[in-house]
Amino acid sequence: MEMFKKSLIAIAALGAFAGSAMAADITISGRIDTGLNFHDQEITGHTDATKNVDQNTFQMKAGQYSGSRVTIKGSEELGNGMKAGFVLENGFTSDDGKMGQGNRLFGREAIVYLEGDFGHFSMGRVGALSSGLGSYSLVYGYTPFGTGWGDYAGAKGEFMLDDRDRFDNTITYRSPEFAGVQVFAQYSLEADGTEDAQSTKNKRYGALGATYNLGAFSTGLVVDTIMNKSTETNTEDSLGISWGASYDFGFTKPMILVQYGQNEKELGGWTSAELWDTTLTSDEGMKGYAISLGAVTPLFGGNLYTAVNYTDGETESDVTFGTIVKTADIERWGVAVGYDYPLSKRTKLYGFAAYNEGEAKITGVVSGNSHKFEEQDIEAGVGLIHYF
Secondary structure, eight states: OHHHHHHHHHHHHHHHHHHHHHHHTOEEEEEEEEEEEEEEEEEEOOSSGGGOEEEEEEEEEESSSSOOEEEEEEEEEEETTEEEEEEEEEEEETTTTEEOTTTOTTOSEEEEEEEETTEEEEEEEEEOTTTTOGGGOOSGGGSTTTTOSTTTTSHHHHTSOOOOOEEEEEEEEEOOOBTTEEEEEEEESOTTSSOOSSGGGSOEEEEEEEEEEETTEEEEEEEEEEEOOTTSSOOSOOEEEEEEEEEOOSSOEEEEEEEEEEEESEETTEEGGGGOSSOOSOOOOEEEEEEEEEEEEEETTEEEEEEEEEEEEEESSOEEETTEEEEEEEEEEEEEEEEEEESSSSEEEEEEEEEEEEEEEEEETTTOOEEEEEEEEEEEEEEEEEEO
16 A cells, blocks of 8 residues: 555656646757867067977867767746746866866756746856847848857957957846847856955946848947956956958858957957967057958859958056057967868868968067067867767
8 A cells, every 4th residue: 555655656746747847848959069179370570489380280170170078958838928947058178078167067057947928038157249149149140150160250359359258157138139130238246256346346347239131131230348357467347349241142141240349358369468478467448440351152062161361459558567658569360261162961071271371560669669469270170960
C-alpha cells in the first residue's frame, strides 16, 4: 500500500512538471564552430623595442565564424497579450572546452523580459545596442562579416568602436513596430560588475536607437555614451554614433556601416594606452570615424562576403607624461573576403582571408620630435560550424 502511494505521488509530480514545461515553452539550441587559423603580424617603429613584432602563428581556433554557445530560452503566455520569458546563453571555446566571457556560466546573455502591446522590456546582462552582440544588435548586420570571421576580417575588433560589449545590470526597452520603425532605449547601471551605492563610481552605459525596414531596404541608428567611473584616469564620458544601411537586390546585398566616436577608449584596434611607450598619467581618449563598405552575394550554392574598411582618428587632447606632452594620429585600412557553403540546414563549411594595415604617428608637442609605428596583419582561416 505504501509503495502504491509513493507511485501515485511520483506520477502526480511528473504530471505537474510536464504541464509547467509545456506552459513555459523552453527550448535549448546552440552552435559549435572550430577551425584552423593562420596569422602573420609585423609591428615596427616602436621606441620600445619589446613592442615590435615579426611573427606568424598557425593554430586550431574556436569561434572564428561565430562564437560557440549553448542557448536556453523560455517564455510563458500571461494572457491579455502579455508574455514573460528569459534568455540564458553560455559561451565556450570548442577547441579546449573552456567557458568564455571571463569564465561566466551565462556570459553571453542572461536576461528576463516582459512584453506586450506596450513593447518589450528586459533586465540583465546583454550586448549593448551598438555592440553587434546578443538580442538587441542594431547596426552590425550592416557589415558582411559582422563581429565574427576571425580577428581582422570583422569590422568590430580592428576598425570600429570596440569598447561596446556585453554589459551587466542592463535595462533595455524595445517599442512595438509601427510603419516599419522600432525604437530602442538601453541603460546599464554598472557595465562591469557589482553596483556601487555611489553611481559615479560605476561604469554606466546609455543608448538610444532606431531601425527602419521597408521591403529590401533596411537601416539602423544608435547614439550612445559610456559614463566612466570618477575613480578612473579618464573621467570624461564618451559619445558614439553608429549608422548602417543595406539593400537586398537579390543577386547581391550591398551595405554600409559608419561610426563616429569622441573620447573613446579604443579606436582602430588600438587603445589610447597602447599608443604610448610609458604609463599614462592623464588621457581623454580618442576621437575619429570608421567606415565599412561591403556586400553579401549568393554564389555556387553558398555566399560570398567582401568588405573594405577604413579608420581615421586622433587623441582627443594632448596626453601629458610629467613635462612631456604628446599627441597621436592613427589610420587603418583593410580588405577581406570570405565564403560559406551549407552542407545541410545545420552545418556549414567556411573560409576567409583578410589583410589590414595601420599607422600611428606620435608627436611631442613641446619638443617637436615625432615617430610612428606601423602594423600589418594577414589572417586566413577555414572551419566547420554546426547548429543544433
